[in-house]
Amino acid sequence: MWGRIITLVMKELASLWADGKTRFVLLVPPLVQVIIFANAANYDVKHVPLCVWNEDLGVQSAELIRGFAGSEAFHIVGAVWSERQARTAIEDKQAVAVLHVGQDFSADILAGKTAPVQMLLDARRSNTALLASDYAAQIVALYNARLPGATPPPVVVSVSNLFNPALDSKWFILPGLVVILSLMMTVLVGALSLAREKELGTFEQMLVTPLTAPEIMLGKAIPAVIVGLAEANIVLVASLVLFGLPFAGHVWVLELCLVAFSLAGVGIGLAISAVTETQQQAILGVFVYAAPAIMISGYAAPVENMPKLLQWLSYTDPIRYMMVVARGLFLEDLPGRVVWGQVWPMMLIAAVLLGVATTLVRRAIA
Template sequence: MWCRIRSLIVKEFLMLWKDRKSRFVLLVPPIIQLVLFANAATFEVRDVALGVWQEDRAGPATELVRRFTGSGTFRIAAAYDNPRAAEDDIAAQRVKAVLHVGQGFSADIAAGRPARLQLLLDGRRSNSALIIQNYAAAIIERFNLEHIPPGARGAGLEIQTRAWFNANFESRWFILPGLAVLLTMVATLLITALSVARERELGTFDQLLVTPLRPMEILVGKTAPALCVGFVEANVIAAIAVGAYGVPFVGDILLFDAGIVLFVLSAIGIGLVISSIAKTQQQAILGVFLLLSPFTVLSGFTTPIANMPQWCQALTYVNPIRYMIALSRGVFLQDLTWSLAWPMLWPMMVIAAVTLGYATWLFARKLQ
């Protein structure tokens, strides 16, 4: 059995490389998109999940917190009584920022002394962090104008900002880990979606059916090249991001590769479903691009998922790109642990199992 599968895998690789259009799709678009997205992508922020660590409960401190929550931009997602809880929520991306009001804040305001306020930002979302910082600065400026007498030098509220995981707000540090996922998805979907449709157009599909290969063996042979290409492409793009654009990679490469394998398998399952349904390569390409647009929008790459309507957020749970982008950014910038990554890994396992199982059933049905 393994000899037959190996022969089919070799045949798939040869067909992939001999076809000039396939070589072009694999090599040229990822490079062009890498350069364009790395230099041109921008983002917006709304509905900021804010954690509050309020050690001072007096009037001015409470009023300032209310100004944040009443601004329409921030919403309190968590309240803390110790720094460890705040650190855990930022690491797990449950909040985008933490506002820390220290002891003696209200007393300093009343006495006309400089009062300090700390704002912790998630630097993995560099563009979002910069916008959140500007929102906070505007609120604090209005607070100063109303509470500090004119001409009182040195008094007022002084904000100290710390950005975690991306101290300099480098936008490429945020864009490129997600871009590696998107480009891998594009290549994997195209390879698998065109595999069976190409066989039908060339007239070799019927020849494949009369071989001793079983349906499961054929699917394994179709899956292996796409898995290899997707795995290699993701790692090459990651290496380019680190080497050419200076994006740090502080996490576990084994965790990143484990996520890539599960992600590519889920993409292969989706591609094989398209390939089993499509009768021509043109139909297969159309199916791929019909899926890619909503998958990209609902992935959290361009728009934060928390800003989407509830029904859109529900749709993102069946999108494997959502989980792999979060895992990729965590591994690149955060040194994400396996325990924190598990909520991103198991959904991709489920999606891969469902799509590959459905593709197998469709393929077996076509053979009957």
């Protein structure tokens, strides 16, 4: 039995490597994606374009505005002199925020009264608006603390960001990309290998040999797992070398988890190819599966933010588990107990999907 499976595996790998276009597709787009994703995908709120509408002529307002100018979060792009101009600046997207200092500001501050400062924010991009207002509040607090005669605040909350002290989005996106790209490749290779054989008629040729359905499935699964692992490692090395990510856990733990994860991916791919007839349908099937599966995995936005129904659905999504493992191992050396808690669902999903795929292929035979 193993002799026949090895024969199949060798043939699959030779097939993949023989085609120059496939070779290209396996190597180049992933690297392009690593570079673009790592740079594009960030929720960082830095250099928010800010317009200043200062009606106060005093020193106090100038001091406050210096606080904004000195902050990394904001970037002052100009001044406006009326509500209408402020509105235009935001509508035309010249500025995301307008800081409005009223004409009594300096007088109020000097009088020890509370001086209101308005911040008009373009909340179309709600996330940016919210974080920008948080930063603005911090700048104002700092300003207040420096006022002569200021009493220290009664409560100080100091914040430390564990695992990713600089709040770098790359540290969040790249471990996720290891998972996404290895999944896309395993699913695609799994789905196409069977669909191609069906389309070219070699599938039937194979079915009349003594190869059994489980042997065929294993022979198809192993090469896809190998490709998925290779893909994951390309991104892994790129993350560590090009983008200087830390790796807190053990690499071998990640690799073992990736094997379980890739098996689930292959199961999906083979199940797709068992129900499709042509490569084109298989590719379409892969996208129809992958687009939502990636979305509900927590890759781009936290699973907790989703409606309950999608959260439940995400329990069937192997990407969800692997995402936790990859991010955990890169950044925080996830404890073994937690890793195991993610691995067994993946193994369960893989077992179910491979079983389903084998059954589907068996049925396709008859």
